[in-house]
Amino acid sequence: MTGATETTRRRLARRLRETAATPSELAREFDLTAATVLSHLEHVARSLDAGDEAVLVAPPTCRECGFDDFDDLLNVPSRCPSCKHEGIDEPTVTIE
Template sequence: MSNGDSEGVDEETTRRRIADHLRDEDATPSELAEALDLHLRSVYASLSHVSRSVEAGDERLLVVPPECSNCGFSGFDDPLGRPSRCPSCKSERIEEPVLRLD
């Protein structure tokens, strides 16, 4: 196999592992990274793909959106993204989203 092929297989396996974990329990991206021994960046990069692939079946990726610990803002544009700061108060204390497959 070429590197491109093995990377595709690795990505698919990572996404499958994330989906399997979220079927068993709710988790934040950091909890997924720790439990599955993945880089946090890899988890965030895989979430939109996991969401699309499970919607092809009869499951949905449910997301409790990230929330600012300072002011409580939770209206982030991309709930599956990793916000760096709150658009309301500019705080960097952002709680991660909580994810579940249902």
Template structure:
């Protein structure tokens, strides 16, 4: 039986996904997915797992109003844009390649 982090890793090897998409497919709350993603990103960076040359890549969140994408912590879902203060911020997407 695979652990939750192993299941997340496998899904991200298949293609990009947001935390809410991962949560839906794995029946997990989105905040819990973000906690697991932190560990998955460290494991991939350390070379643990099936592919030692794998990379954990993040497409940063983007403000839907002004286009800002320079968020300082892409492993968290921002609640508002620091530039225009809009709350219309898309989720970051994650993938392992």
């Protein structure tokens, strides 16, 4: 399939096979909201062949204290549960 006939989820998967990206980067690139990208990524993760590929997520990280043990890796938290700092680096997602 080419770009015009591919679904958004297939285009996202193809893009993530090339290089890692944050939800905000993907949202800008595909003209979507970050929340929509996260929803699509959950579906992409479920639809991949478990033996061949997987969605890998580098967790969000607090810029203040380094906390990275968030419950939901595919989420963009508003603040750190440890130090309450609002500077959180987004998760980075790739498919390998």
